[in-house]
Amino acid sequence: MSSEIPVKQVDPSPGPSKNNKKGEAVELYASRKKIYVKEVKGFFQRIRNVSLTLLMGMYFLFVWLTLDGQPLIHFDLPAREFHLYGATFYPKDFILLSGMLIICAYGLFFITTLFGRVWCGYTCPQTVWTFIFMWVEERIEGSRNKRMKLDKSPSSSEKLFKKSAKHAAWLLIALATGLTFVGYFYPIRELIVDLFTFQANGWAYFWVSFFTIATYLNAGWMREQVCLYMCPYARFQSVMFDPNTRVVSYDPNRGEPRGGRKKGVAPSEVGLGDCIDCGQCVQVCPTGIDIRDGLQYECIGCALCIDACDEIMEKMDYPKGLIRYTTENELEGKTSKLLRPRTFGYGIMLALMISAIIVTIATRVPAQLDVLRDRGALFSFNGQGRIENSYTLKIANMTEVPQTFTLSVAGLEDIQILTETEVTVASGENRSLPTVVDVPPESINESNNEIVFQATSGTDTSLSLETESRFVGPTR
Template identity: 80%
Template sequence: MSSEIPVKQVDPSSDTSDNNNKSGTVELYASRKKIYVKEVKGFFQRIRNVSLLVLMGMYFLFTWITLDGQPLVLFDLPAREFHLYGMTFYPKDFFLLSGMLIVSAFGLFFITALFGRVWCGYTCPQTVWTFIFMWVEERIEGSRNQRIKLDKLPQSSRKIMKKSLKHAAWLLIALATGLTFVGYFYPIRDLIADIFTFQANGWAYFWVGFFTVATYLNAGWMREQVCLYMCPYARFQSVMLDPDTRVVSYDPNRGEPRGGRRKDAAPTERGLGDCIDCGQCVQVCPTGIDIRDGLQYECIGCALCIDACDEIMDKMDYPRGLIRYTTENELEGRPSKLLRLRTLGYGVVLALMIGAIVFVLATRIPAQLDALRDRGALFSFNGEGRVENTYTLKIANMTEVPQTFLVSVSGMDDIRILTDTRITVDSGENLALPTVVDVDPETIEQSNNTIRFRMSSETDRSLIVETESRFVGPNR
């Protein structure tokens, strides 16, 4: 895989320069040339179709599925509750979100170091929606050549009808995308009813409209421009690649020199390689590059060029793999390593973070109890002559149902709670409960004592939480 970049010297004063550019200046901006992607079938396209169906099915269905009466996925911002796969999280659990983001980042680094931009080629939302929009375009306007001819034709009723039908289908998909996205923050059944009966609030209409327009523009109009100019991943991926990274590559040792020939002509007789210079790899590329020019940041690793080239190789009775997933070392005849220091480092960090998150989730108690002693007064004597301390119990119910808790205290002889000991806490509620504890002064042996508050649920007998605090009394 060559790392050299071909350079062409341009003389602005030469006769071949742009006639309108008399001053000799060089234009740094080039208008976008529309890319007409040719449809291709093959092994990697089938993999993408499966991943597309799975991802789109998850995206559009998860917001409708309920589990034990709760949505499978719902980020309820007003209630500050986040329902994920049968578990409910609260703002205090945001450290888990940080952990999940770190897992996602190192997972991306790990996969990129091994296989390049497979995330971009198979699972990136921009790629997924772009391929859906291109599929719709092919069904309505026809093949690549038919679309090129249609765009060159003057305006006619047939052309207007096809274009209008295509854009209407795009907008319908974009609207479904916007409604579903907002449905992850606003219960989808209520959202659909409120949107179409004009009962939803203004923010719901704004965000549905925003994601509808964004989907329509990104997947329908901008397409590869998002990958080339807006996505930062295309720019920093190079720091994660090395000569052992397996990426989509053209084999120049086998393919060069290129040239057309008859099927029954042996390429060696004409001094040619296996590449017949048909241009199919360029026509199927969604970013419009020529993979034969070497690795380029525009390549999203979608492997459509592999399927197109393999199809041509089959027709010519040549071995497949002129364009394939391979490494720079393999192209240059050197052995390639799958596991190396970089991939091992990413893999170890990824495994540790996943293990830590699984451990936290497995040991997560769906209730929390904290005892905050009133520091405004050390202690006081009540009417019975007993020593009192005042506390604020912070009780959080992180289960899906209301819980009735019994609160008790231990750690000193004859210690008791004077305030309510039976408390009902709603699902997701955080309750601050003023609590008074007293002790017979004759039983106090030291001025500072450790006590334990215990909270057990009547609703769920297995739910028991304890916390420590301090009881302060007079010196003996």
């Protein structure tokens, strides 16, 4: 028997349509009806304001910060260098990116099993920018009722002014978003100067325009459509829910039957529940659902309906919490468990991945030496009668400064390098160096001998690299 909470889609206008006859095709996608979200204040809205301020502050500020003359965060694609908080990573560190993505996935699964879609409600970029755009709309066009009245009113100078001001503000925010995003790939100070002096390349203009338009459309026009139709999380979230998952829920046992009444009238006196059917929970919902219809995949867990309902309950002198974060078990009067096998599983995997990434970064060597033996010729004799083997040494310098390495080889008596023994490798460079090694015939007893190449930095004496290889000679 499945323990998942059933998630359902609620048709806002149930019942068979007069125009839909039996056998006719039914459209699966309904054209968008504009949602007028009412502004509400409360505990959860204050939490979102804090998270929104922190996230937006980090996004717009970090692109300007530098550390030792290097941008704090800079993805230098042409140079294939990725600078993060003073550390430089290269394409060969791609495994770290994979690990980070896995950590994000397990973190999302872990949080979802505990608290549902809190990611969507408080930290998702779509939510963050949408709430900013809604705040701008509220400041310029007025309250929900005023916006509805404005949209229904005929064209006028006031309507044109307010609409123009709103869209101009949206475009400015979208432009700042696009500039900042591209600034993480193209140093922001150079980007702004180059853009407005027409010195930037075409790709810079393209990507700034792309992210400006995408932000403007997603946060200004599409809004909940992104969550309902474009975001895959809305579709697979239910597989991570169970009766112990804490989600935004309406308490029907307490609220039903719903109905209006005067302030101060006890529900028992009129044979009704605590819900006065004011509709405030619907008016504040950014996706336009009625939480009283049960858990729906459109719910992003923003808790605006909780703040709105608590405000009404306070005015009616009723206890708060008619709509609240709760679990299916608690609504049914059962005991709810915070930790359960699924949560432990996600938590353990999350902890293991975080530990693996930390160990990988902590033990990451800032330089690397690889040796490839020339397989085209096993060995040869030179003019001095010594046996030669050819190799290609590859030295990668992942430090922030150039390194000068001294090369040496050991493992056989009187073994030496005939080619260049000192090489300078620039920061971020991966240099290949053809190398020839020879030994006297009397130094080898076997046809296949183990040797060790060493590269010691004269710039940083603590940086010493070793790699094993094989030296091939004739059978004695």
